Amino acid sequence: xxxxxxxxxxxxxxxxxxxxxxxxxxxxxxxxxxxxxxxxxxxxxxxxxxxxxxxxxxxxxxxxxxxxxxxxxxxxxxxxxxxxxxxxxxxxxxxxxxxxxxxxxxxxxxxxxxxxxxxxxxxxxxxxxxxxxxxxxxxxxxxxxxxxxxxxxxxxxxxxxxxxxxxxxxxxxxxxxxxxxxxxxxxxxxxxxxxxxxxxxxxxxxxxxxxxxxxxxxxxxxxxxxxxxxxxxxxxxxxxxxxxxxxxxxxxxxxxxxxxxxxxxxxxxxxxxxxxxxxxxxxxxxxxxxxxxxxxxxxxxxxxxxxxxxxxxxxxxxx
Numbered sequence: 001x002x003x004x005x006x007x008x009x010x011x012x013x014x015x016x017x018x019x020x021x022x023x024x025x026x027x028x029x030x031x032x033x034x035x036x037x038x039x040x041x042x043x044x045x046x047x048x049x050x051x052x053x054x055x056x057x058x059x060x061x062x063x064x065x066x067x068x069x070x071x072x073x074x075x076x077x078x079x080x081x082x083x084x085x086x087x088x089x090x091x092x093x094x095x096x097x098x099x100x101x102x103x104x105x106x107x108x109x110x111x112x113x114x115x116x117x118x119x120x121x122x123x124x125x126x127x128x129x130x131x132x133x134x135x136x137x138x139x140x141x142x143x144x145x146x147x148x149x150x151x152x153x154x155x156x157x158x159x160x161x162x163x164x165x166x167x168x169x170x171x172x173x174x175x176x177x178x179x180x181x182x183x184x185x186x187x188x189x190x191x192x193x194x195x196x197x198x199x200x201x202x203x204x205x206x207x208x209x210x211x212x213x214x215x216x217x218x219x220x221x222x223x224x225x226x227x228x229x230x231x232x233x234x235x236x237x238x239x240x241x242x243x244x245x246x247x248x249x250x251x252x253x254x255x256x257x258x259x260x261x262x263x264x265x266x267x268x269x270x271x272x273x274x275x276x277x278x279x280x281x282x283x284x285x286x287x288x289x290x291x292x293x294x295x296x297x298x299x300x301x302x303x304x305x306x307x308x309x310x311x312x313x314x315x316x317x318x319x
C-alpha cells in the first residue's frame with residue numbers, strides 16, 4: 001500500500017510544476033514561498049514577532065485609521081466570536097496591530113502565533129490568509145491544508161484588503177478559525193461579511209479624511225465596493241476611493257488633481273459657469289430669507305437694487 005503523501009510533499013511537488021502554479025493561485029503562492037522566499041513547509045518555528053517599540057510606532061502611524069476601524073471590528077466579532085473565530089487587523093507588512101478574540105479561544109490563537117506584533121507576511125509565513133491577501137491585493141480564503149506551513153494546516157483564514165483614502169493599500173482584515181470542523185461552505189459565507197466589513201472601514205475612513213467635503217456615492221458594477229467621491233465647495237472632486245478611481249478612470253493612487261465634478265460625473269450635478277454659480281447663490285439666499293429680497297441682499301452683501309438687477313438678468317424676477 002502506497003503511503004499517503006505528507007502536506008510538505010504535496011507542496012513541494014506543486015512548486016516544481018509550472019502548470020500547477022499557472023492553474024492555481026494557491027500553488028502559485030506555494031511556489032513563491034519556496035522559490036522566492038526560500039521557506040520549508042515542514043519548518044516548525046513560531047511566527048516572528050516584532051519588538052514592542054516597533055509595534056507601538058506602527059500603531060501610532062495608523063492611529064486615525066485604527067480609531068475609525070475599531071467599531072467595525074467589534075461588529076464583525078460580535079457576529080462570529082461565539083463560533084470560535086477571531087478578527088485581526090494588520091498593516092501592509094502583515095504585522096498584526098489589533099485583534100478581537102474570546103477569552104476561551106485566546107490560548108489557542110496565541111499558540112498559532114496569531115497575536116498582536118506577529119509577522120504574517122507571505123515572506124515569513126508562506127501561503128496564509130493575511131500574507132497572500134496583501135501580496136495579491138485581493139480577497140482570499142486559505143482553508144486548512146492550503147496553507148504553506150504544515151503547522152498552519154489546522155486553521156482557516158478569510159481575508160480582505162483595505163484601501164486608504166488615497167487609493168493605496170493600508171491594511172488587511174483577517175478572520176481566522178482554528179476549528180477542525182470548519183467547512184469551505186462556511187468560509188464562503190463568512191467571506192461575504194469580511195468583505196462587507198472591509199468596505200465599510202474604507203468608506204468611514206474616506207469620509208473622515210474628507211470630513212469638510214460633500215460625499216457622493218457613485219454607481220459601480222461592483223455592488224459591494226465603496227465608490228465614493230469627495231467634492232469641495234467649489235464643486236471640484238478632491239478625493240476618490242480606489243473603486244471610484246477605477247470607475248472614473250482617475251489616477252490609481254495618491255492625491256487627486258482637483259477636477260470639476262461635472263467633468264468626471266458627465267452630468268450637470270452643479271453650477272458649471274459663473275452665471276450658473278451666481279444664479280445658484282441667489283436662489284439659495286432667497287430660500288434662506290423666505291423670498292425676502294432685502295434680507296437676501298444683506299446675506300449676499302449687496303444692495304437691494306443690485307440684487308433686483310441681478311435677479312432680472314438671471315431670469316429670476318418673476319420667481
